[in-house]
Amino acid sequence: MHVQSEAVSRPALVVGDLTLDQRTREVRRxxxxxxxxxxxxxxxxxxxHHPGRVLSKARILNRVWAYDFGGQGxxxxxxISxxxxxxxxxRQPMIHTVRGVGYTIRPAG
Structure with missing residues (x-):
């Protein structure tokens, strides 16, 4: 999993009322x-790390599972489910599907 190296630069990520602590691996809403x-x-x-930005399934697969997109969407x-x-x-949803493009997270409301 490739995202871990980013934990050093920003220990806590916050989107709306959702907080993710990269050092303790705690998530709170x-x-x-x-x-x-x-x-x-x-x-x-x-x-x-990319609030409001739509990430494709291929990019998510590459970054989280570290393999190329090959029908494993x-x-x-x-x-995501x-x-x-x-x-x-x-609660009000934060994780959204952009049909035919990918997924995004943004503050509820």
């Missing part, structure tokens, strides 16, 4: 801790 798997954490970290969709269940559960 509105102060409530969210438990993530290592892959979910890396995916969320990648999205939070369904793994991205699967992990896992993140939505945890990050957006009973």
């Amino acid at each position: 509105a102060g409530v801790e969210i438990k993530l798997s290592p892959t979910e954490f890396e995916l969320l970290r990648l999205l939070m 369904n793994v991205v969709e699967l992990y 896992y993140l939505r269940r945890k990050v957006d559960a009973r």
Whole structure:
């Protein structure tokens, strides 16, 4: 997973009421801790490094899973759905699909 080297420059990422601490690997939304798997954490970290920017499935695969896009986009969709269940559960959504392009995260509301 390639995103980890960015942890040194910015220990905490914040998008709206969502905070990701790259050193402790803690994620909180509105102060409530969210438990993530290592892959979910890396995916969320990648999205939070680029708030408001749409990231393609190919880029996400390359950065989080470190392999080229070859029809494996369904793994991205699967992990996005896992993140939505945890990050957006009973709250205004932050993780959005841009149909035919990719995924983005932005503050709720």
